[in-house]
Amino acid sequence: MKAVFYDKYGAPDVLQIKEVPKPGHADDQVLVKVHAASVNYGNLVLLKGEPFLARFAFGLLKPKYSIPGGDIAGRVEAVGANVKQFQPGDEVFGDLSGSGWGGFAEYVSVPEHALAPKPANLSFEEAAAIPMAGTTALQSLRDKGKLCPGQKVLIYGASGGVGTFAVQIAKVLGAEVTAVCSTRNIDIARSIGADHVIDYKIEDFANRTEKYDLILGANGKQPISVYKRALTPKGVFVHVGGSGSQMFQAMVMGPFISKTDGKKFGTFLQRANQKDLFLLKDYLETGKVKPVIDKRYTLAEVSEAFRYFADGHAQGKVVIAI
Template identity: 75%
Template sequence: MKAIVSNKYGPPDVLELTEVEKPIAEDNQVLVKIHAASVNYGNLVLLKGEPFLARFAFGLLKPKYSIPGGDIAGRVEAVGKDVKQFQPGDDVFGDLSGCGWGGFAEYVSVPEKVLALKPANISHEEAAAVPMAGVTALQGLRDKGQIQSGQKVLINGASGGVGTFAVQIAKELGAEVTGVCSTRNIDILRSIGADHVIDYTKEDFTQNTQSYDLILAVNGSHPLSAYKRTLSPNGKFVHVGGSGVQMFQTIVLGPWISMTGSKKMSSFLQRPNQIDLNYMKELLEAGKVQPVIDRCYKLREVPEAFRYFEEGHAQGKVVITV
């Protein structure tokens, strides 16, 4: 089968389209013919080996997982004898980041617990855009942010992959949602239901008088003190992405700020979860969440897709059609 392979850390140029052995389904595994995959920040970490601490999980000197790609959608081709949930012919989608990656390929064999049935009302490309970004948004808002109906919620970096899901999920959970984006993305946020949109090229939301019960930081480089100033007295700040300085401040200073006052500030890493993936499936089937896709690339164009993704201006998700 064809696959994108990386045998060393580096820029997108280290990725090569090559022939590798097609996997087989072990007793507890599902063999999926991949129709689409998508690019996430975790893919970029796996590609470049940065930040360096990530190499303790991904391989110190070279990638432990030679085929990147976390999110997939496709059709079940075979199942192992112990598999209970799926059968050949089922359309599925899932997040492979917790079981060895391997999504940028024609086939992958994975445990059934990382997959869910694909919603029938969306395409494979749309389904591949969902797992990692959608579940990150869901867990960040619901579990870490403890979002409540009626709260004022701000999503910084609202026009990217995680951000577009976060806007829609926060609305579904009853929040009044403000999205922060650049001028060219204002219409996108309005189209997916944002109550208010702030153009960061014209206004700094940390300098106005509005306060928020929950801030989900998906992007940006504001210091932690600016976010703290913008929170309501019992507000919560959840960092899921942004500048390295911002991440460092949240990890180091967040716990101290949370212990010494009523405002809570924390960082968050998504964990693949079949229950939450099925929850996203229900939202998609009900039309309450719609994936936003910026561009689609072919498998041989994965290096180009990474270069575009690295620029940081994707409107929604970057998808690979396999």
């Protein structure tokens, strides 16, 4: 089968398309013929080996996982003897970040708990855009942010993969949502349900006096002090993406602020979770949430897809057609 392969950390140019053996499947695994995958921030971490601390999980000197790719959508080709939830022919989507990655390939074998039935109303490419970004948005708002109905939520970086899902899921959870994005993304933010939109190209967010119960930092470079001023007395800031300096401040200064102030600061990394995939499936099939796809690439164009994504200006998700 064809797969994206790499054996050293670096820029997108280290990615190669190779012929590799088609995987078998164990008794507790599902063999999936992959129709589409998508690019996430986690894929960049695996590619570059940055931040350096990530190498302790993904390989200190060289990549532990030679085939990247966390999000997939495809059709079940075979199942192991112990698999109960799926059978050959089923259309599925899944998050492989907790089970060895490998989604940028024509086939992959994964535990059944990494998969869920594909939303019936979506194409494979649309479904592949969902798992990691969707669960990141859901878990960061619901679990880390403790979002409650009626709260005011601000999504900084609302037009990217996580941001577009966060705006919609925050609305599903009953929040009043303010989206922060650039001028060219205002229409996208409004189309997915944002109650208010701030154009950071025109207005300096640091000068605003509005207070928010929850701020989700999905992208951007604002210092923690700016977010602190924008929170209500018991407000919560959750960092899921953005500049390295912003992440460092959230990790180092966040715990101190949280102990000395009623406001809470923290960082968040999503965890693959089948129940959350089923919940997202329900949101998508009932029209409460929809994926926003910016560009589509072929497997042969994967390096170009990574370069575009790494620029940080994708409007929604970048999808790879396998």
